[in-house]
Amino acid sequence: MQDEQKAWIEETLTSLEGLQRVPAPAGLYVHIMTRISAVKPKRVALRGPIMWLAAAGFLLLVGLNGYALLHHGADKELSHSDARPDGPQRGGNPLVEEYFAPTSIL
């Protein structure tokens, strides 16, 4: 009984031996060429409102930066003249001075 089972298993496992190749379907090349010609290069299209929103966001960012720069510069000039009335005048950009000058806080 076990031998029969083993033989059956072996026959099943070897059942693909001598497998004949099946010819590919007719018209395969035509179908392939149709698919190739149907593939178009991808275009990323931005919708109008999104583009306007992005432009407005960018302008707002530039505007806020400009305002902050000017406003901060004016404040700094004032505080410099308050702190060191007789000190040496650096005359540079106050923003640059704040970041790159040796700190007096420490």
Added chain:
Amino acid sequence: LDESSLIQALKGGDTTAFATLVSVHADRVYNTVLSLLQNSEDAEDAAQETFVAVYQNIKTFRGDAQLSTWIYRIAVSKALEALRKKSRRKERTATEDEAARIEAAPFHHPGVALQNKERAAILFRALQTLPHNQRAAFTLHKTEGLSYAEIAQVLDVSLSSVESLIIAPGRACKKS
């Protein structure tokens, strides 16, 4: 045309060379994907996708492996992709009856000798239960007659991995 001239012509966008390539490799590709997918319609679709990918990516072919190995690799990848899509579809199938009906349909490979039809159908059924890489290795070996070294190149794994990938399905089939 020898292989290197054919590759050069393909890289230059020569459609006649592409037609030659399709005629040479069509049967090989179709039979590989047919054995993996066990469905003639899916196999035709995967074969078409394989050649479209070959046409679009031939410029990236460096010639490290044989052209046929590279095409086999694409064919196996397209077939496995289709298998994954199919199993996702099955998971989403509304009724269990329908899912059972899809699974129950036996696959009769048209190239199998008449006296082996029933046993081959059982074997193909058992192959459905295997992980995809084992299924691919076993199919390439048994139906395409590829050597272990060739399978290692196609699946991009080591030779020892191929051996274990092919031995495991045999054991699984014996169990089932």
